[in-house]
Amino acid sequence: MANGKRSWAEPFKIKMVELLKMTTPAQRAKAIKEAGYNTFLLKSEDVYIDLLTDSGTSAMSDVQWAGLMMGDEAYAGSKNFYHLEDAVKKYYGYKYLIPTHQGRGAENILSQVMIKKGDIVPGNMYFTTTRLHQELAGGTFVDVIIDEAHDSQNMHPFKGNIDLDKLEKVIKKHGAAKIPYICVAVTVNLAGGQPVSMGNLKELRALTNKHGIKIMLDMTRIAENAYFIQQREKGYARRSVASLVKEICSYTDGATFSGKKDALVNIGGFLALNDKQKYEEASNLVVVYEGLHTYGGLAGRDMEAMAIGIGESVGDEHMKARIGQVIYLGEEMLKRNIPIVQPIGGHGIFIDAKQFLPHLKQIQFPAQTLAAELYEDAGIRTMERGIVSAGRNAKTGDHYYPKLELVRLTIPRRVYTQAHMDVIAESVERVYERRNKIKGLDMIFEPQYLRFFQAKFKKLG
8 A cells, every 4th residue: 555556346246156167288289279270169168268259258237137037028119129229318329229139230230221332431440340241231441540559569548549631531532422431439449449539539520520421330348438538538537437428429420339248248239320211221121130120139138138238337336347457467468578559458458469479470370379379378268350350352362461460368347357367467478488489370261251250270380
């Protein structure tokens, strides 16, 4: 207490535990080889600490579990839909709601309703499923994120910001009529969970109003972004996370949402809109792909859990503990001189694989290699966010070579303890100590779409 800093603890207590299988190094070496050195293809029972994703992996509260018992499983007009609709209006402010089975269901419908062949869709760094749906609808994604986002060591507090000069050049080159909307992600995933400032959103809204262009929000981790605004942006320290979340949404025209992140559920998402005509088009299309517009592929109980989770997600104490655990792990990494994306982002720690394994060329898949090595060392499952995730140019067939080659250690909400964070940091340190002996990978199987999910590799040499 000499420095005046007090420890924090989670604002919850544990009621139930899931027992984990402990494996040996030999078992892990066999498992990762059989999985083609792709952590997505591992069996979950062979994983000790699962940091593959924070999507659908969080622990629900007792109130959410109670809500599951209140599921109205009527095919049409379930009362749980109206509870979810009320939650979206209360916390986010959007007029119209279409539930979907998860976020990518909403991305698909939004893309088909809004994008036509030849359109340009600017955004603050691509996300895998988002860009693919835009491309399948005939659009072309253009990155307009600030340059600082591509530098893992740059300390800009809001590396998710849109570069308004870049955006204006895109508008001037293609014309506003060719741009159906600007796609804005909050806490940009592939930049390392980096937030967008409120000031940037206000300036973006003013610019798009001038040109008559809509803003569509990828609001999957909006509460985390709001927390960073509260902590980092001048003038917002006294504001609640809930009020900041609603203000962020107020500068946009609609949003896609994966409830599997912020809303603390295992399945579910939605498309929210303010335009009645587009809502009616999307309502018609959701029947084709997901289900009736009042359930969108979800059971009533899932909609109830999501409605409750939305309210829990914007609590200040919840978000302080959620981000606090990520920061704790990040600081432990920095103490060990592990090269990670800085500032520390929202939903996980991102190791810079180019710096970690500088002797490997990018075509030797350094991030994929490092993810496999971390599993072999301690049974920790992480994932690649680099050349494998970036995929290929649809026209030329060439690999995309992103500047950032990262391994994502994604922290599920309300799942792991600080002791688990220590185990993770120590494992990464062990791998780092033998980094010069690590050899890269060669891709031996590549699916057509979203290859990082199912690609297989073999060790070089």
